[in-house]
Amino acid sequence: MSTVERLTVPDLLGRNTYEVDEVEAHIAIDAAVCATCAEKPCISVCPAQLYAVAPDGVVTFDHAGCLECGTCRIVCVTGGIVRWTYPRGSYGVRYRQG
Amino acid sequence: MTGAAEDAVDVIVVGAGPAGIACAFRLARAGRTVVLVERGTSAGSKNVSGGRLYTYALEAVEAGLAAQAPWERSVVREQVMVMDGERSLTVSLAGGPASTPGLPTSVTVLRARFDEWFAGKAEEAGALLATGIMVDSLIEEGGRIVGIRAGGEEMRAGVVVAADGVSSVLARAAGLVGELSAEAVGVGVKEVIALDASVIEDRFAVGQGEGAATLMLGCTDGVHGGGFLYTNAASVSLGVVASPAGLSGSGRTVHEMLQALKGHPGVRPLIAGGHTLEYAAHLVREDGWRGVPRRLTREGFLVTGEAAGFVLNLGYTVRGMDLALLSGIAAAEAIVAGGDLEHAYRAALGRSGLSATMRAVRGYDDLLQIPRLYRMYPGLALDLAGSIFEVGPEVPRPVRRRVHAALRANHLPLRTVLRDGLVGVRSV
Numbered sequence A: 001m002s003t004v005e006r007l008t009v010p011d012l013l014g015r016n017t018y019e020v021d022e023v024e025a026h027i028a029i030d031a032a033v034c035a036t037c038a039e040k041p042c043i044s045v046c047p048a049q050l051y052a053v054a055p056d057g058v059v060t061f062d063h064a065g066c067l068e069c070g071t072c073r074i075v076c077v078t079g080g081i082v083r084w085t086y087p088r089g090s091y092g093v094r095y096r097q098g
Numbered sequence B: 001m002t003g004a005a006e007d008a009v010d011v012i013v014v015g016a017g018p019a020g021i022a023c024a025f026r027l028a029r030a031g032r033t034v035v036l037v038e039r040g041t042s043a044g045s046k047n048v049s050g051g052r053l054y055t056y057a058l059e060a061v062e063a064g065l066a067a068q069a070p071w072e073r074s075v076v077r078e079q080v081m082v083m084d085g086e087r088s089l090t091v092s093l094a095g096g097p098a099s100t101p102g103l104p105t106s107v108t109v110l111r112a113r114f115d116e117w118f119a120g121k122a123e124e125a126g127a128l129l130a131t132g133i134m135v136d137s138l139i140e141e142g143g144r145i146v147g148i149r150a151g152g153e154e155m156r157a158g159v160v161v162a163a164d165g166v167s168s169v170l171a172r173a174a175g176l177v178g179e180l181s182a183e184a185v186g187v188g189v190k191e192v193i194a195l196d197a198s199v200i201e202d203r204f205a206v207g208q209g210e211g212a213a214t215l216m217l218g219c220t221d222g223v224h225g226g227g228f229l230y231t232n233a234a235s236v237s238l239g240v241v242a243s244p245a246g247l248s249g250s251g252r253t254v255h256e257m258l259q260a261l262k263g264h265p266g267v268r269p270l271i272a273g274g275h276t277l278e279y280a281a282h283l284v285r286e287d288g289w290r291g292v293p294r295r296l297t298r299e300g301f302l303v304t305g306e307a308a309g310f311v312l313n314l315g316y317t318v319r320g321m322d323l324a325l326l327s328g329i330a331a332a333e334a335i336v337a338g339g340d341l342e343h344a345y346r347a348a349l350g351r352s353g354l355s356a357t358m359r360a361v362r363g364y365d366d367l368l369q370i371p372r373l374y375r376m377y378p379g380l381a382l383d384l385a386g387s388i389f390e391v392g393p394e395v396p397r398p399v400r401r402r403v404h405a406a407l408r409a410n411h412l413p414l415r416t417v418l419r420d421g422l423v424g425v426r427s428v
């Protein structure tokens, strides 16, 4: 019997349709503030794994695969997420199933 | 769009989810000019749910709607699966009368399809649907909300309805709700996995067009949350919801929980051979009646649906879409009634039974707050169930001894179980 594959997050995001806003990022972080955050909850809660700590210790973020769930915004206590909105109208993820 | 007052519409509804669409539909039916603004390119393209809709609420919008809705399958099998490690215990309930004759009590839906259809119904009723527009802020004049701003343009209305969902930017901007706390919500992830219709019917032991709703406990690594599996026409929706507060700093992630769930011996055979079509994530309110703000309106402004906290997570089912529909209807009735908006809205919510429904299950929050529910009790249930089927050469131990052994193995003192049991009894 074949089994459903275990998928990595990038693989999962690859199944989705996006209209990526190349001009404007709807979420922005201030890496200097993030550097002072001990817990960095965003890294474990983001279901799209868009937050990461680079080898040099700097927090990075990529808005392109965002699922627009809003979880990072509510767990960010240090204030490193300096901007959180939805993408501009008609940009972002486009669920075909939902 | 224009700022001139003479071009203003009666009502702007922000958000084409079930709450906003129901509200716009009823307002249009009542002869009001209404614009339904949605940030997605089509209604539903930003929306995610587990997938079960109770049909009574759609019928409350207008009789006959449920039969036309593009639902996936009628739910004829209710299941609860308790998991611990590789083990699982499933309770499966089938049969029972429908609440409305000729209609299934609940059906599964995929939101991209369902919301788009429903928004089309509101358009047919006379509402103007404006998609691809993200509302940025509210226009306030002399303490009254008089319109919205979107992409640098303004649009005015007698009343603005915020039906913008769980993260409601507008209800916050209006000062009716504060910041969402990480304890008040669950973060849900879900995969829609394609499977042949006949395979689904075989695996879930249902007939053509029929389906199952399965809720799971014990698949969140001890974090407050659970799993769900709903059957669609030619796919299944498999997901996990977990508390962001519980996940933060725990090293556990909700997407890993979902991948582990796919490989669980209790789930794997049900989805084997399937192909993942889509991966989605969304928040859902979990604070029940406590999460509903004290004021739901301001002059010229009203909040409805999940933006107003109208969701119930009962553990064995989530009721967000039906309560969104009921609250959207109540919002429309309040606007049509005129006079004091808060008073009219509360009255309409009371008539629909929504407030009473939410208050009636208040104790469930206490039950679902018991941390042992997410690891120790699943373990206990499986140890006890497993011990019944244990057969070997040795003489079986008396039941009492087995219970004690199971309690000890799961680090559960008897008095804790009794105390939790009391919370459970009080909650129902």
Ligand SMILES: Cc1cc2nc3c(=O)[nH]c(=O)nc-3n(C[C@H](O)[C@H](O)[C@H](O)COP(=O)(O)OP(=O)(O)OC[C@H]3O[C@@H](n4cnc5c(N)ncnc54)[C@H](O)[C@@H]3O)c2cc1C
Pocket: B014, B015, B016, B017, B018, B019, B020, B037, B038, B039, B040, B043, B044, B046, B047, B048, B049, B050, B051, B052, B053, B054, B133, B134, B135, B136, B163, B164, B165, B166, B169, B187, B188, B189, B190, B239, B241, B282, B283, B284, B304, B305, B306, B307, B310, B311, B318, B319, B320, B321, B322, B324
């Ligand atoms: C994982 C998961 C499983 C669930 N399972 C179930 C279930 O099985 N059954 C059930 O009944 N409920 C379920 N729910 C809950 C249910 O999905 C929601 O409670 C329900 O969709 C709320 O409806 P709504 O109309 O209030 O908001 P939404 O459906 O969220 O609609 C809000 C709309 O507003 C739009 N919007 C938001 N902001 C703006 C803006 N600024 N400008 C323009 N448009 C905007 C959004 O794009 C969206 O279309 C689940 C939720 C999740 C996350």
Ligand code: SF4
Pocket: A027, A045, A046, A047, A048, A049, A050, A065, A066, A067, A068, A069, A070, A071, A072, A073, B281
């Ligand atoms: S909104 Fe959700 S998917 Fe997007 S970055 Fe934040 S947590 Fe990740």
